[in-house]
Amino acid sequence: MTATFPRILPCGDAALMFEFGDTVDEAVNAKVLALDAAIARAAIPGLIEAVPTYRSLLVHYDPLAIDFATLGARLWPLAENLQAATGRRRCWRIPVVYGGEFGVDLEAVAKRHGLSPDEVVRIHTSGRYYVAMLGFMPGFAYLAGLDARIATPRRDEPRTMTPTGTISIGGVQAGVQCLAAPSGWNLLGRTPVRTYHPLRDPVFVIEPGDAVAFYAIDESRWHDLDLAAAEGEPVAELVPA
Amino acid sequence: MTALIVASAGPLTSVQDAGRFGAQRYGLTTSGAMDRFALACANILAGNSATTASIEIGPFPATFLAWDGDVRIAVAGAGRDLRIGDRPLPMMQSAIVPAGERLRIGPARDGVFSILGIEGGVGGTPIYGSLSVTARLGIGSPFPRPLQIGDELSVQAASARDERRLDLSPPVAAPIRVVAGPQDDEFTAEALRLLFESDWRVSSASDRMGYRLEGPRLVHTKGHNIVSDGTVNGSIQVPGNGQPIVLLADRGTTGGYPKIATVIGSDLGSSRRGGPEKS
Numbered sequence: 001m002t003a004t005f006p007r008i009l010p011c012g013d014a015a016l017m018f019e020f021g022d023t024v025d026e027a028v029n030a031k032v033l034a035l036d037a038a039i040a041r042a043a044i045p046g047l048i049e050a051v052p053t054y055r056s057l058l059v060h061y062d063p064l065a066i067d068f069a070t071l072g073a074r075l076w077p078l079a080e081n082l083q084a085a086t087g088r089r090r091c092w093r094i095p096v097v098y099g100g101e102f103g104v105d106l107e108a109v110a111k112r113h114g115l116s117p118d119e120v121v122r123i124h125t126s127g128r129y130y131v132a133m134l135g136f137m138p139g140f141a142y143l144a145g146l147d148a149r150i151a152t153p154r155r156d157e158p159r160t161m162t163p164t165g166t167i168s169i170g171g172v173q174a175g176v177q178c179l180a181a182p183s184g185w186n187l188l189g190r191t192p193v194r195t196y197h198p199l200r201d202p203v204f205v206i207e208p209g210d211a212v213a214f215y216a217i218d219e220s221r222w223h224d225l226d227l228a229a230a231e232g233e234p235v236a237e238l239v240p241a
Numbered sequence: 242m243t244a245l246i247v248a249s250a251g252p253l254t255s256v257q258d259a260g261r262f263g264a265q266r267y268g269l270t271t272s273g274a275m276d277r278f279a280l281a282c283a284n285i286l287a288g289n290s291a292t293t294a295s296i297e298i299g300p301f302p303a304t305f306l307a308w309d310g311d312v313r314i315a316v317a318g319a320g321r322d323l324r325i326g327d328r329p330l331p332m333m334q335s336a337i338v339p340a341g342e343r344l345r346i347g348p349a350r351d352g353v354f355s356i357l358g359i360e361g362g363v364g365g366t367p368i369y370g371s372l373s374v375t376a377r378l379g380i381g382s383p384f385p386r387p388l389q390i391g392d393e394l395s396v397q398a399a400s401a402r403d404e405r406r407l408d409l410s411p412p413v414a415a416p417i418r419v420v421a422g423p424q425d426d427e428f429t430a431e432a433l434r435l436l437f438e439s440d441w442r443v444s445s446a447s448d449r450m451g452y453r454l455e456g457p458r459l460v461h462t463k464g465h466n467i468v469s470d471g472t473v474n475g476s477i478q479v480p481g482n483g484q485p486i487v488l489l490a491d492r493g494t495t496g497g498y499p500k501i502a503t504v505i506g507s508d509l510g511s512s513r514r515g516g517p518e519k520s
Binding site for chain 1: 263264265266267268269270304328368369378380385392419420422424426443467468469470471473474475476493494495500503504505506507
């Protein structure tokens with residue numbers, strides 16, 4: 001049986017899934033992010049929060065304030081009149097120390113594609129990405145827009161731990177990781193930027209749908225920038241899209 | 242200043258309220274009390290609103306010392322022997338722990354988690370409106386970790402008022418109620434039948450992230466990987482081994498295993514329906 005999209009699926013008595021597809025696809029994700037924005041504007045009573053992912057929008061609601069059918073009836077017209085959000089994207093410029101102990105897989109990724117490490121860095125830093133979703137752990141941004149020339153499958157053996165600020169590639173996806181965590185992705189470098197900092201206001205700096213670009217910094221700048229980020233500086237620069 | 246001091250505590254003792262909402266879109270889990278009904282009962286008995294920050298106590302015993310003032314408390318959730326000094330106290334009954342005396346909470350007799358409600362709640366600095374501790378992430382307040390011996394919790398001195406008691410009918414041994422989906426179409430009809438008709442055991446590997454269930458194998462029709470989507474408190478995900486996991490308070494906000502069904506909110510937590518042993 002093949003599903004037809006979009007569709008609404010129940011998630012218990014206090015959430016529903018508005019599903020636009022079942023694949024990783026930028027067009028599908030654009031619809032998810034556009035519905036997320038439309039819902040935020042609509043200020044529907046009883047809606048608690050929405051969680052965008054690659055292919056669907058999970059909507060948490062208070063079942064004592066609004067029910068599944070009523071909320072669904074509010075969402076369908078929004079989904080049928082989506083406006084592409086690409087025009088208003090803001091862009092974060094994120095500093096990265098590439099290679100060496102900061103990016104232990106850079107050489108292997110380069111070798112795999114018949115490139116030099118510098119060429120991999122040049123391709124990674126000349127790319128323009130956008131945040132398809134955040135998930136898995138606080139501040140882990142899944143980025144779309146990786147150049148196919150450096151797309152690299154996940155490692156056969158995931159690492160049991162990878163460092164804070166890891167900048168990595170998993171298949172056609174690129175990532176910005178905040179906390180230390182297990183990962184099977186290929187590690188290109190590290191950023192001092194904290195996408196999540198529980199004692200900072202704001203706690204999170206990167207929104208789903210934001211654009212992201214990387215630039216290389218020298219290892220000698222790591223210490224100062226890392227300290228500034230630990231003290232609550234964003235370190236990432238916000239530039240108009 | 243009046244305080245409640247942790248004199249002894251097991252590893253699963255932490256400050257919890259109704260949880261942290263508004264940041265699941267950034268990958269931050271909600272946490273919050275495992276048993277929301279017990280949270281509401283303990284708080285209302287202690288004289289608070291239903292979602293005030295309280296102390297969640299895991300299956301092990303715990304002891305608290307009232308310091309520099311009398312402290313009004315009530316305990317709800319998994320049944321336990323309670324004593325203030327050498328005087329027994331029933332569950333679901335507010336009482337004063339006089340300054341300098343100890344509240345002794347025995348091991349859980351049934352269920353896993355109990356809630357110690359404290360008049361005025363626990364003081365702290367909220368993140369996204371919540372003091373709830375997420376041990377894995379090292380966040381929460383007033384301590385960004387589970388409670389330890391010697392921790393001092395700032396509380397208010399007990400007000401002058403009558404004590405409260407709540408008499409509820411005994412918990413019913415009834416099946417946990419679920420809503421099928423969102424990915425029930427990723428499973429065989431036999432898997433759905435087994436989910437509803439089998440007895441499930443909660444594995445000892447269960448924690449605040451999820452309850453692992455042991456029983457017959459639930460078979461997927463299209464493999465066990467889906468493109469990750471959002472999870473809720475109560476999502477029943479089924480990894481490749483066919484053994485379901487009920488995702489709970491500290492769950493990851495997104496996941497890549499199909500979710501065959503979702504436990505409804507009122508049946509989460511163990512105090513009213515005997516735990517999710519049955520489906």
